Amino acid sequence: MDSSEQIKERLVLAQQKYERAKEKAARLAKTTVVEDLEGDLGAVVVSGYGQLNEIRINPAELRYTNGRGLSAALLRSIKRAEAKAEALRQETSTDAREGHRR
Numbered sequence: 001m002d003s004s005e006q007i008k009e010r011l012v013l014a015q016q017k018y019e020r021a022k023e024k025a026a027r028l029a030k031t032t033v034v035e036d037l038e039g040d041l042g043a044v045v046v047s048g049y050g051q052l053n054e055i056r057i058n059p060a061e062l063r064y065t066n067g068r069g070l071s072a073a074l075l076r077s078i079k080r081a082e083a084k085a086e087a088l089r090q091e092t093s094t095d096a097r098e099g100h101r102r
Contacts, residue, residue: 024092031088035081037073039064044077050085052078 028048036043041061045054055074062070 028089028092031085033081033084033088035077035084037077039073041065041070041073044074044081046078046081046085048085048088050082050089 031048032053033046033048034043035046039061040058042055042057044052045056046052057070065073
C-alpha cells in the first residue's frame with residue numbers, strides 16, 4: 001500500500017472516530033439523571049456530564065426538616081446523581097470502544 005492510500009485510510013478512521021465522539025457528546029448532553037432526595041424533599045437533576053441542571057424542592061415536606069438537613073440531603077443526592085452520570089459516561093465510552101473493535 002503506498003503512502004497516499006495509508007493517508008486516506010487514516011483520514012477515514014479519524015473521521016469515523018470524530019463522528020462517534022460527536023454522537024456520544026450529543027447523547028450525553030441530552031441525557032439527564034434524576035436523583036430523589038431522602039424524605040420526599042424533592043429531587044436533583046444532572047446532565048449526562050454530571051453538571052447540576054435543576055434542584056426540585058417539595059415545599060410541603062420542608063416542615064419536616066431544617067436548613068442543615070436539607071443541605072445535607074441535597075449534597076448526598078447530588079453526589080449520587082454525579083456518580084450515576086459518571087457510570088453512564090464510562091458505559092458509553094466502553095460501548096464506543098467495543099463498537100470500534102468490531
